[in-house]
Amino acid sequence: MTDETSVGDRVKSIGDRLRSAGVQARSKLGETRSRLVAAYHSRPVRQFRSNTLNVIGLVIVLTLILTAIFAPMLAPHDPEEQNLRDRLEGPSAEHPLGTDQLGQDVLSRLIFGARVSLKIGVAVVGISLAIGTAVGVTAGYAGGYVDEGLMRLVDVLLAFPGLLLALVIAGILGPSLTNIMIALAIVGWTSYARVVRGSVLSVKEEEYVKASQLMGTGRLRIVGRHVLPNVMGPVVVLATLDMATVILSTAGLSFLGLGAQPPTPEWGTMISEGRDYLRSAWWVVNFPGLAIMFAVLGFNLLGDGLRDVLDPREEESVQNKGL
Amino acid sequence: AENTSGNSSGVTIALNTDPTAEVWNSHGGITPYWTNVMEPLVWVNQEMDTEPWLATDWEQTGETTWEFDIREGVSFHNGDELTADHVVYSFETLLEELAYAPGWLRLEGPESIVAVDEYTVEFTTTEPFSVFPGNIAHNMVCIQHPDRNPDESRVIGTGPYQVDEVVAQQEVVTSAFDDYWNDSGKVDELVFEVIEDPNTRSLSLENDEIDIGMSPPRSQIESLENNDDVEVARQETAGSCYGGFNLYDAPTDDPVLRQALNHAVDQQLIVDTILENVGSAARVPISPTIYWSAHDQVDPYEYDEDTASSLVEESDYDGETLTIVVPNDLVNGRDIAQVLLDSFTSAGVEAEIQMAERAQYSELVRDGDGHLFVDTSGSNSGAADYVIYDSFHSDGDVNQRRYRNEETGVQNLGGEVDTLIEDGLQATESAVKEEKYVQAQERMKEQAVTVPVYYDEFVAAYQSGLEGVSFSPIPEFTSWTSLEK
Amino acid sequence: MTEPLLSVENLHTHFETHDRTVHAVNGVSFDIEPGEVVGIVGESGSGKSVTARSIMRLEEPGKIANGSIRYRGEELTEATDETIRRLRGQDMSMVFQDPMTTLNPVFTVSEQIVESLKVHDNPDHQPLREYLRIPFLHDRTDWADKRDRVVELMSEVGIPNPEERLDAYPHEFSGGMRQRAMLAIALASEPDLLIADEPTTALDVTIQAQILQILSDLRASRDMSVMLITHDIGVVSEVCDRVIVMYGGQVMETGTTDQILTQPRHPYTQALLDCMPQQTERKEHLATIEGQVPDQLGDIEGCPFASRCAYADAACQSAPMPVCDCGDGQEAACCALDRVPDPTREAVGVEGSR
């Protein structure tokens, strides 16, 4: 008997717990929702929303991301499946964007290409951003000879033909996607370092940083709490714009035969490989071209939007007038 | 680089290589490829056979000595008459200025070329070298006048056309040479223009900027053929494209797997599709334009997916990924590699592609770093022997490094094949040479040393107003004298 | 009474923001007579600058929603661009607060003054090549001639050694000098009305005194009217004939300087004057106005000061504010003047101003 009751109790208590968890979850959900709603109406979001172009940019980028994530579900064919007998066929119901010189489905390759291009973009921009920020902050905050040395290094890399570096790296390590990414990142971080250093130099002089120094706050903490958050705005914007540049650079490298390894579907390589078919089978080149354009457009518009939102000046100029 | 096609008596030929690339010092400022400004002693004819040219006759006088009779009455573009001294001068210059020349020509030191009399030259090779005449039937081994001056781009040869103007990286303008010893060119002026990009080349042909465009993009050949204003010339060449297996690293050290992969590839389909019918399906790595090719003798691996799969089953293969290495300057190499990869995959073999730029590719091959090396090979001279020697003899360039260091190699079966190749090389009689080389090729086919892909064909497109366009199996050797507008 | 030089009536200037409309100027009316110095005082955000800019028709990105601005009888709210340019070039000039940002950093001071002179000469004909000073295409003699005039103007506003300073860039000037240069630009168009928006707020007291003195000399010598915006009552008392007190985009009270300083009638004016440290013994608690300046978002009803006013009742929150005549031209916009003590008190600040 005791067993039974205990079992019943247990069941009941579990039920209770589940219910309360449900309630909690629901209230959490409600909270999240109201927070989302609040966020939707918050100033930055409103400002972002107020420009149609920003919203278009966001939609494009989200579309790209979703495409990349759900590529296997979206693509009608295997992107690497060849069908030489059906090569270079124009758009049809079976192949909405036609087939390429190997009879691969252009649409499917574009869809999977979004993965590759986004991966390159994110990785290159991520690495550049990390290195650039670290170097920029170090140079800007440490100043003196450290600054001088690091900046000369940046100059050296800027004066060095970036293409050569990419070629050499591709040469040393073989022209793989990873190596292209490394090469682009090695060239790419310098601009971040410059931007970050510039911002750090000005943020360093801000009174809130001085105030914090006078409280005895450690250097690292000042960098983490005060300097970084205030320099990241322009950097994030730069990063979204850079995504576009990176995608294009890959296309350029592919033209020189240093792009992604076949049969990886990568937009830049698709264009440069299809360039012989520019006239006989326009879809082979022009659709990847449009995809790149679309992505570049999306990232640039998003970057512009973020600039509007992240640039505190915009809001301050209104605020100051209200003081 | 004015639009010269309007000129009624001139023909503009767009090359895909740059005859002015940097400066060809040893030849007075331009490469002797394509231009017909300078001529060799020995010519290669349409059948890939040697033919007297500036030399009227030659003879092996000893184990290592050759005597060449120089044609009389030939004038240089500056009016001087060709003599044996000029020949000696030209060879010595070559040996001095081009690091590779001594080893290639097997000529070393000043005593190796001697003017016996005004019209006879004696060559002494460093080793017995039966193919010497064919070997010097090459554009680079041409005769020029000592007054040539690379700094002023003053090129003085004996050819049907003489150089008027050289614009670096742009063009070489030549005009017909009235005192040419043979049939003179019918066109007054030939302009060799550089357009390295194939699309630009064919676009400028359509735009009437040029009269002849070499190697248009394959994808455009069909539309060019359908274009009434344009004609397309084709010529089989000594070139072929094949993938050579790494015979010494697993899993391609297994002949069964190699055979399986040979069955997996449908050469005809490749030619029909991505090659747009340019070239023909290959059975052996040596183009049948070379008379000792075993193309007709071997019994090819038929394309058959089922056989391929079952052979893979039979083999020692257990799931490793093969690396297909392709140089990135190989025309359509990327597509061919992908088709190979797809064929292998269908047969149940995993593979990946590694594109490498040329310099890196040659390191990869020599290090045996990869499983299948896809490339073209061919000959630019009348002696095509090195095509087989370099790739398949243990001491050939491809295999030498690994052979000497590790006693292995890359594409060399070694043993009997080495001997057959050596014998073929030393043979002076065509029949003997053919026999030895064919045997070597048969051994290689049995062991599936390569996956032959296609035999190359040279294509050029030209304005339909032109007549007398014909190319040599070594296209760079083409004579332009028959050209008419 | 003859027609006033400038007459502003029921002026409304709005800004559309992400949220709502900011009613920056909300029914302002006042006149400026020829030769008169009118001070506009009020807390930050009370709409002083927007009023001034609206008069110059520089209200962008705001919009004049209602009301009229008449200059010598000419309606400015509906005037064409040409008219406005002519007025700016020949009749009205403006000097802004921060001399650090109001001069274009990339042109020499003299060039900026000459520009003003050229516009004054011919406001309707402004060829781009002439102003861009494209070599060979512009009239060099004219630029050269005008430099003499520039020297005169610069010495008039008290820039020492003007000949040597002709080719100086703004950043080579100190704050005070820049403000003088700004004055020279404004005077180049020989205005009848000079609008000075806090011309001395960014300057040191010593420099402020110099500028104010020059301003008052010029006003006397040129017989121009001056509209002087400031939040410093002291400045007003030293140079103004008449004072307009603004709050929340509206005029609270107007009167002669004397009237406003010695017998303020509006509770806001009184509170403002009380705040001055001069009114309190050293170390004593200073008087302040509780609450905050309204943000002027959305429609505003009643008296903007009602929420902070000690005398306000329910009516003040909603009723329209009547403008009461307090005699001698003094007017206050208040519906509860009867409740507000009439200061028969001593003149403010006579004693203990230092």
Added chain:
Amino acid sequence: MSVDRPGNATAGGSAAEADDATDARLNEAGSTAREPVIELEHVSKSFAMNDSLLDRLLGNTTSLAAVSNVSLSVHRGETLGVVGESGSGKSTLANLVTGLYTPTEGVISLDGTPVGGATDRPADLLADVGVVFQNASSSINPRMTVGDAIAEPLITQGWSADDCEERIAELLELVELSEHHLDRYTHELSGGQAQRVSIARAIATEPSVLVLDEPVSALDVSVKGSILNLLMRIQDELDLTYLLISHDLSAVKHVADRIAVMYVGELMEVGPAEELFERPAHPYTEALLAAIPNVDPASTIEDTFVLEGEVPSPVDPPSGCVFHTRCPMAEETCRTTVPDQIEVGDGWSRCHFAESVADDEEVTDAWQ
């Protein structure tokens, strides 16, 4: 104008010793009996103008003397106001006291102990000096909430979260803000509120000294009043010592006990506030006071004395008395000899004619 010209008291000789002696006397004379909290002895600070590597190698560096030879002390519970025109070195002085700058010469002591720059100071010493800057919204990280900003010094001092919370509540009450301000960002606050936050942050670690660099200059008159009220109140409640920098003379007059007048990096005059306003003992002080606009409606700008010319550059300050280029009383000695500190009343002045200036009844007379 009849000015008694005292003979050149201590020309040459052991000027430094004499200065020290004067300092000592003044420190006792000028204030209540309480001990000095901040002491500056012959403190100078100069900035290198061109300091690229090449310039340093070539040895052609110029320097800017932002503060030169300043000796000063501030006593417990006292408010010392520092006034002067823009660029006179007021902020530099404040930064020297807080330790943001280290002096190029001279010694700064806090509570009798000589101190270095902020990076060399022990934590408790840092906690002992609070700072309030002019523009509250720029002295608080725009990406931090009010709560985070106030908590920052506490966290640096190693306070526990609970203690922090308690202390923040206390502080909010002290500066008259409410809990709901805690989640806001500075741009969501009015200028006065932001300044309260920065005051709360400055006093969070219970310092005994507060350095206030133009704390009210950016504010409207009413808001300024409320901040000054707040400052006076917490000074009483917490027994704080203030170093108050401002060019707003009326504000300084209202709250300061003693006032120091700076000009081109040098102290011109120091004295009790009332005395200094009543009887300035330096022509520069006089000129400064004269320039304050008079609220008397009868006064006009024409009656006001206006000091001519501009502040000389600290890169190349004038010889002798730095003020001689603008001083209507300047004589040959002023051009050549640096004046000593001359005791006048409870303060001192660095004018050769200090006494006669101070004695002059009708201040403006000197300027006619």
Added chain:
Amino acid sequence: MWKYIVRRIISGLAVLLGVSVLTFSLTFFTPGDPARTILRKQMGGRSPSQAAIERFRETNGLNDPIPVQYVNWVTDVMQGDLGVSYHSETAVTTLIQQNLMPTVELAVAGLAVALVVAIPTGVISAVHKGGRLDYGSQVLALLGLSMPNFWLGYLLMLVFAVQLGVLPTHGFGTFGHLVLPAVTLGTGMAAVITRLLRSSMLEVLDEEYIQTARSKGLKERIVVYKHTLRNALIPVITIVGLQFGYLLNGAVIIEMVFQRPGLGSLLIDAIFARNYPVVQGLVLIVAVVFVVTNLLVDITYRYVDPRISLGGGSE
């Protein structure tokens, strides 16, 4: 001013040193034997013999350790000798002489195209912020930004050479030959400059001194093109200076597509051929051009923005 230039030259030399060390170390790490690659190229694809390779290495000093090679190279460079091409034995200086100007010409023309397009577009876009013209020109700029160079090049060739027949497809020398390459190169830059100029115009339009200019009674056109544009160009100049690298990268592809002589294609060929003297010489020249461009940019700055004094500060 002179002091500034001297200082810049010193730091420029440091950069050049860094660049040359980097180039040398990279050549050390790059796989591929120059001897083999060059000889193979000279022989039209045939493999050279071991003896030939050895001889080549010997004559070109390739057997020395890299540091020794570097020191030798630097010593020669000091004497104005950049070495000779492995491939043709032409002096590298001659190659640079032949190829520098075409690239500079292309770069300048591209920049000119970019500016001619970008300045009005950027200005119009900023002046009509939020309007249809603004959206239109922004989208156009983004399209320009997102077109791969070679693709645009072929398209232009198709339209202007093949369809319309008004311009040549390739070549070098006349103005006509420059048009398409310059437009191709300029488009990407124009897009970047348009966007930059727009945002910097917007910023400047918010400045007080623009209100001052308007308050003088100046026409809007003068306010925009005189007072705003000059200030807005300042940040643009920096970017244009830094874009030099981008220009060269772009030039590589454009030179290949339009068959123009130039540093870009020369560099690519040299890298692929492992023609190290040419690579090193070119990289050095490119770096020199970079350093000089940036010096010029900074001096231009001085004229555009008088606030910047070249005497002070290091940056």
